[in-house]
Amino acid sequence: MTSDKAKVLPLVAIAVIGFSLGAVATYEIVKEPSMPLVHKLKAPLLFNGAGSSEHQYVLPAGTSLYYDQAFPEGFVRYKVYFNVEGVRLDSHEATDKFWLEPLTAFPPNQEDVKKLLGAYPLTKNELAAILKSGAISKEEIRDLLAEYSK
Amino acid sequence: MGCASTLDGRLTASAVTGKPFETNTVRANNTVVDDKLRPAAEMHILIGGPYVLDGETHRYGHTAIRVKTRTTDTTYDFGRYGRVTGDFGAEGEGILRVWSNFSAYIVGEAATGRQTVAFVFAIFDHQAKAVNDHFNLLIAGATPRPEMERSRSGLKVYRLPTNYHALGYNCTTLSLDGARQAFPNFEDGSAAFIKPEEVMTFSERMAMKTIGGGTPHRIFLPANLQSFLSTKPAIEPVRVERYGTSK
Numbered sequence: 167m168t169s170d171k172a173k174v175l176p177l178v179a180i181a182v183i184g185f186s187l188g189a190v191a192t193y194e195i196v197k198e199p200s201m202p203l204v205h206k207l208k209a210p211l212l213f214n215g216a217g218s219s220e221h222q223y224v225l226p227a228g229t230s231l232y233y234d235q236a237f238p239e240g241f242v243r244y245k246v247y248f249n250v251e252g253v254r255l256d257s258h259e260a261t262d263k264f265w266l267e268p269l270t271a272f273p274p275n276q277e278d279v280k281k282l283l284g285a286y287p288l289t290k291n292e293l294a295a296i297l298k299s300g301a302i303s304k305e306e307i308r309d310l311l312a313e314y315s316k
Numbered sequence: 317m318g319c320a321s322t323l324d325g326r327l328t329a330s331a332v333t334g335k336p337f338e339t340n341t342v343r344a345n346n347t348v349v350d351d352k353l354r355p356a357a358e359m360h361i362l363i364g365g366p367y368v369l370d371g372e373t374h375r376y377g378h379t380a381i382r383v384k385t386r387t388t389d390t391t392y393d394f395g396r397y398g399r400v401t402g403d404f405g406a407e408g409e410g411i412l413r414v415w416s417n418f419s420a421y422i423v424g425e426a427a428t429g430r431q432t433v434a435f436v437f438a439i440f441d442h443q444a445k446a447v448n449d450h451f452n453l454l455i456a457g458a459t460p461r462p463e464m465e466r467s468r469s470g471l472k473v474y475r476l477p478t479n480y481h482a483l484g485y486n487c488t489t490l491s492l493d494g495a496r497q498a499f500p501n502f503e504d505g506s507a508a509f510i511k512p513e514e515v516m517t518f519s520e521r522m523a524m525k526t527i528g529g530g531t532p533h534r535i536f537l538p539a540n541l542q543s544f545l546s547t548k549p550a551i552e553p554v555r556v557e558r559y560g561t562s563k
Contacts, residue, residue: 203370212467215463222467235405236372238364238374238538239395239487240364240428241397242369242428260402264409264479265401265402266399266400266405267398268400272424275468277469
């Protein structure tokens with residue numbers, strides 16, 4: 167009798183584990199997909215990446231950022247969707263281990279705003295949004311305005 | 317036959333007087349005595365705490381190391397700031413960001429709504445140099461990534477030859493490697509504070525124990541390091557500073 171129990175118990179344990187794993191997998195597959203979290207930029211952000219180091223690349227206010235993942239280093243990764251038209255872009259399967267290559271976006275500081283005002287078609291509303299965003303101190307805003315009112 | 321300083325800051329020989337070993341009392345030019353007797357530099361272990369975003373708490377935390385001397389202020393910040401794997405993003409290029417502008421670093425951390433705790437250790441200049449030399453050696457073997465610095469003054473970015481892994485070579489172990497250059501026994505006793513259950517979710521711990529190869533033997537979680545430094549550190553900090561407010 168004892169040897170029968172010894173044979174049956176592992177089988178029962180395997181069946182229970184198998185059922186649990188199956189239930190979890192089924193739940194993951196059939197659960198209703200939740201709507202994505204989205205943030206609409208209120209002020210433009212600069213972003214880096216390949217390209218001339220003297221140039222600034224701007225993500226305009228109003229861009230929709232779709233939440234992807236928060237990292238402990240202190241940044242949050244978002245997706246931005248583009249409808250590309252007027253050009254044919256061929257794709258290939260990503261084979262690198264580290265295939266996900268995000269750019270880094272950040273609010274402009276005082277120096278950046280000076281450059282933007284000189285070289286980038288920043289609208290009055292975008293400038294106002296940057297100044298309101300808190301990335302630049304009141305003192306720096308005063309300096310900027312003084313410089314551009316000369 | 318050592319030297320001692322008088323109350324007015326002069327140096328004088330302590331024992332020998334009279335010829336032929338007569339000594340003269342001389343005025344010390346500032347820092348000779350200070351350098352030898354009082355640490356003039358600081359090493360900060362910066363631990364960013366959890367933060368809440370869209371109702372979800374991110375508990376893992378972030379560690380960096382800051383070295384302050386009378387002439388320099390450098391923060392070494394290691395993380396997945398470059399390319400990463402596409403699954404959970406646990407592994408990625410090992411990107412070392414070197415900030416010579418601490419406020420730019422800490423403003424970015426505080427923007428998440430987290431509190432960063434700085435454990436401050438008094439160190440001598442030669443210890444600060446040992447820590448900086450350690451990182452300079454890492455940088456010498458690294459690939460500069462100027463495209464990741466664009467327009468941000470006070471920041472240099474490098475890709476280290478070793479990749480970042482959340483459960484292995486990460487922000488905490490890299491910072492501790494630096495701290496050990498100043499205090500070789502800095503981590504002594506820290507193994508008792510390795511408690512993933514205090515930080516990681518059940519599924520994260522399961523993943524660590526299976527595909528992750530088991531619980532690491534070296535302290536690797538910022539929150540566990542904070543418990544160690546707060547409770548029973550091998551080296552006592554001279555003070556603890558806090559930046560930002562946790563939300």
